[in-house]
Amino acid sequence: MAGTHRHNTRHAPERTLRPHARSRREHGERNSPHATPEKRESTIESPKSRTRESPVRREEREGREGREKRASRRNPERSSEHRRRSPEKRRRQDPTSYTSSERSSNPLSLDSLAKLDAYNEKHSRQPQEGEGLLARKEKDRGLERRQLERVASGRVVKDKSKHRRHTEHERGKRRVISGPLAEEGYVRKRGGYMAEDNGKKRFGRRFWLLLVSVVLLLVILIPVGVYVSKKNSGNQDSSGGAPSNDGPDPVNENLKSVNENDIPAPAKNTHLDPFTWYDTTDFNVTYTDETVGGLSVMGLNSAWDDGTQANEYVPALNKKWAYGTMPIRGVNIGGWLSIEPFITPSLFKSYKPNQGIVDEYTLTRELGPQKAAKTLEKHYAKFVQEDDFKQIQAAGFDHVRIAYGYWAVTTYNGDPYVPKISWRYLLRAIEYCRKYGLRVNLDLHALPGSQNGWNHSGRQGAIGWLNGTDGDTNAQRSLDIHTQLSTFFAQPRYKNVIAMYGLANEPKMIALPTSVVLDWETKAAAIVRKSGMQQYLVVGDGFLGLSKWKGQLSDVQNVMLDVHQYTIFNKNQINFPHQKKIQYACQGWTEQMKQSNSVATGFGPTICGEWSQADTDCAVFLNNVNTGSRWEGTLPTSDPTTSVTTPHCPPDSGTCSCEKANADPGTYSDEYKQWLMMYAEAQITSFETGWGWFYWTWVTESAPQWSWKAGLAAGILPKKTWQRDFNCTADVPDFADLPESY
Numbered sequence: 182m183a184g185t186h187r188h189n190t191r192h193a194p195e196r197t198l199r200p201h202a203r204s205r206r207e208h209g210e211r212n213s214p215h216a217t218p219e220k221r222e223s224t225i226e227s228p229k230s231r232t233r234e235s236p237v238r239r240e241e242r243e244g245r246e247g248r249e250k251r252a253s254r255r256n257p258e259r260s261s262e263h264r265r266r267s268p269e270k271r272r273r274q275d276p277t278s279y280t281s282s283e284r285s286s287n288p289l290s291l292d293s294l295a296k297l298d299a300y301n302e303k304h305s306r307q308p309q310e311g312e313g314l315l316a317r318k319e320k321d322r323g324l325e326r327r328q329l330e331r332v333a334s335g336r337v338v339k340d341k342s343k344h345r346r347h348t349e350h351e352r353g354k355r356r357v358i359s360g361p362l363a364e365e366g367y368v369r370k371r372g373g374y375m376a377e378d379n380g381k382k383r384f385g386r387r388f389w390l391l392l393v394s395v396v397l398l399l400v401i402l403i404p405v406g407v408y409v410s411k412k413n414s415g416n417q418d419s420s421g422g423a424p425s426n427d428g429p430d431p432v433n434e435n436l437k438s439v440n441e442n443d444i445p446a447p448a449k450n451t452h453l454d455p456f457t458w459y460d461t462t463d464f465n466v467t468y469t470d471e472t473v474g475g476l477s478v479m480g481l482n483s484a485w486d487d488g489t490q491a492n493e494y495v496p497a498l499n500k501k502w503a504y505g506t507m508p509i510r511g512v513n514i515g516g517w518l519s520i521e522p523f524i525t526p527s528l529f530k531s532y533k534p535n536q537g538i539v540d541e542y543t544l545t546r547e548l549g550p551q552k553a554a555k556t557l558e559k560h561y562a563k564f565v566q567e568d569d570f571k572q573i574q575a576a577g578f579d580h581v582r583i584a585y586g587y588w589a590v591t592t593y594n595g596d597p598y599v600p601k602i603s604w605r606y607l608l609r610a611i612e613y614c615r616k617y618g619l620r621v622n623l624d625l626h627a628l629p630g631s632q633n634g635w636n637h638s639g640r641q642g643a644i645g646w647l648n649g650t651d652g653d654t655n656a657q658r659s660l661d662i663h664t665q666l667s668t669f670f671a672q673p674r675y676k677n678v679i680a681m682y683g684l685a686n687e688p689k690m691i692a693l694p695t696s697v698v699l700d701w702e703t704k705a706a707a708i709v710r711k712s713g714m715q716q717y718l719v720v721g722d723g724f725l726g727l728s729k730w731k732g733q734l735s736d737v738q739n740v741m742l743d744v745h746q747y748t749i750f751n752k753n754q755i756n757f758p759h760q761k762k763i764q765y766a767c768q769g770w771t772e773q774m775k776q777s778n779s780v781a782t783g784f785g786p787t788i789c790g791e792w793s794q795a796d797t798d799c800a801v802f803l804n805n806v807n808t809g810s811r812w813e814g815t816l817p818t819s820d821p822t823t824s825v826t827t828p829h830c831p832p833d834s835g836t837c838s839c840e841k842a843n844a845d846p847g848t849y850s851d852e853y854k855q856w857l858m859m860y861a862e863a864q865i866t867s868f869e870t871g872w873g874w875f876y877w878t879w880v881t882e883s884a885p886q887w888s889w890k891a892g893l894a895a896g897i898l899p900k901k902t903w904q905r906d907f908n909c910t911a912d913v914p915d916f917a918d919l920p921e922s923y
Contacts, residue, residue, distance in 0.1 A: 431461070431562060452477075453468065477601075492618075498678055511875040513791060515626075519639065524878060538806070565610070577904075580680065581619045586598065586603070587662050621680060625663075630658075632686070632689065667709040684702055730742055741788050742788070743790035752829050759919055763859055770864070789871065791876075792864050793878075794898070799812050801884070812837055866907075
């Protein structure tokens with residue numbers, strides 16, 4: 182009971198002592214029969230005086246004692262005077278400071294004390310039944326109380342420190358835990374009050390208001406999030422690809438092997454300073470100012486090995502490839518070193534249509550030099566890495582076409598492009614190709630002034646190459662760039678790994694004088710040969726049609742004609758039914774390739790440098806940023822020959838919608854997957870009647886029908902490039918159960 186003391190606890194078994202038994206034993210010794218009456222009277226307390234001191238009072242008492250000690254050290258005379266004050270005076274100064282005897286409200290008489298001693302002496306020698314179990318339970322409850330008191334006391338101290346400027350009244354409200362609630366066995370916990378005995382929480386009004394607010398907020402946000410997610414998934418393709426700048430930052434451990442002070446002052450904070458590079462993986466970070474053809478070798482390692490095979494069916498790099506009899510099976514790496522919006526839409530989606538950010542030119546101009554360099558180098562480092570080349574080899578490819586822009590070499594006044602950083606990544610990509618036995622087709626995808634006016638040439642709009650005010654200037658700049666490039670790649674280390682060298686990707690010869698383009702290509706070819714490169718040169722058909730190239734560039738040795746075959750960019754072919762698209766690949770394209778591939782009937786060596794299994798032109802930004810599609814009839818242009826304002830999906834096929842065309846491959850029906858596989862196999866068969874092919878492209882962020890990597894994962898492209906179940910010899914099914922409009 183709260184008001185009872187055992188004066189003879191020294192005779193009781195130690196295990197029966199309740200919490201605080203040590204202090205009670207001391208009290209018992211002072212009040213035992215061996216103590217003098219005066220001592221007993223001065224130490225006996227009333228039941229009220231023996232109530233446990235609350236945490237708050239203990240805190241205040243300890244704080245006051247600390248202040249007195251500090252004051253005594255500063256002013257010993259004042260301290261001694263304070264100690265000489267009478268108890269009565271100190272009580273008036275501080276009501277909480279008084280002795281145990283003064284706190285007793287009902288002092289016991291000597292007779293009462295004697296009776297109490299006799300009672301305790303009797304019962305201390307007669308342990309009650311179950312005393313051990315009760316003692317243990319009492320001990321556990323005491324430990325729990327002390328623990329809860331420490332929690333409550335600590336929170337009060339914390340509150341006091343945090344809100345020390347509050348009034349005493351406010352602090353009193355906050356400390357109510359030390360008053361009635363503490364006596365009832367409650368302690369303050371996060372979210373409400375916890376009863377010490379039964380563990381139930383009692384939550385305050387603020388908690389319930391907060392809970393209701395959170396529930397209402399979730400009720401509103403969850404449906405909105407679901408709607409936005411569905412909206413986004415309906416407006417863009419999904420290939421499982423990630424935004425080009427996603428992923429962890431590189432570690433750059435190799436920088437530890439070099440001293441930053443070894444970088445000359447003129448090279449610091451330039452593209453030659455490895456300590457400014459975002460990614461140094463597999464680069465040689467030892468500084469050098471050596472150049473070849475005016476192009477830096479910084480980053481290159483001195484050793485290389487050309488003894489690797491891409492697979493068991495093709496020769497190693499240092500062995501001769503029998504072009505014309507061994508088909509090229511290659512893949513493009515597009516949208517990487519030369520940005521193409523539909524391949525990496527994440528770089529463009531954050532801008533509003535009225536800002537006009539539609540290509541690499543406007544993107545880098547908007548970002549500014551520093552932010553553009555940081556953004557694009559991060560893209561270079563993350564969008565394509567060594568593992569991609571390893572996967573390319575594993576998929577059965579033996580050639581890789583790498584698209585890059587002229588700003589890898591240089592830039593000119595007024596150019597916003599990021600200069601020279603992509604050059605380093607181009608060189609590293611070539612070394613990765615070498616490592617996996619992959620031969621390289623270097624594709625200059627963007628020339629000064631733009632050779633076609635399309636966004637993947639760097640700048641969308643007017644053609645400024647061989648055309649317009651600066652047409653001749655840009656033509657000469659392009660030749661100068663080839664002088665530098667061919668001089669660099671004529672080095673012995675590139676003799677085996679670089680198999681093809683492209684002069685200009687997709688020059689728009691239907692808008693440029695054919696003779697002017699052919700004259701420029703003849704000059705460019707002479708420059709390359711003069712530099713010492715003997716690899717095959719590659720020229721584009723310029724959309725003239727393969728039949729128009731018979732007898733052209735006959736004076737140039739070792740040159741290939743590159744044609745890009747798509748049905749979806751032709752409004753007269755995009756509406757072919759599924760069966761007819763496969764038939765056209767097997768018959769139309771095959772006949773064109775055979776005719777062009779012979780010098781007797783056409784140009785001679787012919788490859789398909791780009792193709793895909795895309796069934797529509799619905800991929801986001803495929804037809805330019807923030808434009809529509811031929812499929813839905815939402816592609817108006819200023820040119821009536823290319824403008825499409827009525828739907829061009831197959832006739833009588835129902836609603837022409839891009840929503841299902843942009844679905845994740847995991848949602849494709851078995852029939853549609855079968856058609857996609859057959860369509861790809863038909864094109865492969867057709868293009869291998871020429872010198873071979875390059876698929877466009879290896880990876881995209883969100884367009885699966887344009888990504889071999891995504892198509893392979895979805896099971897809609899061959900597991901190996903040489904494996905196929907269809908080779909155009911069997912009849913093409915009518916795919917009657919496959920909806921033409923999805």
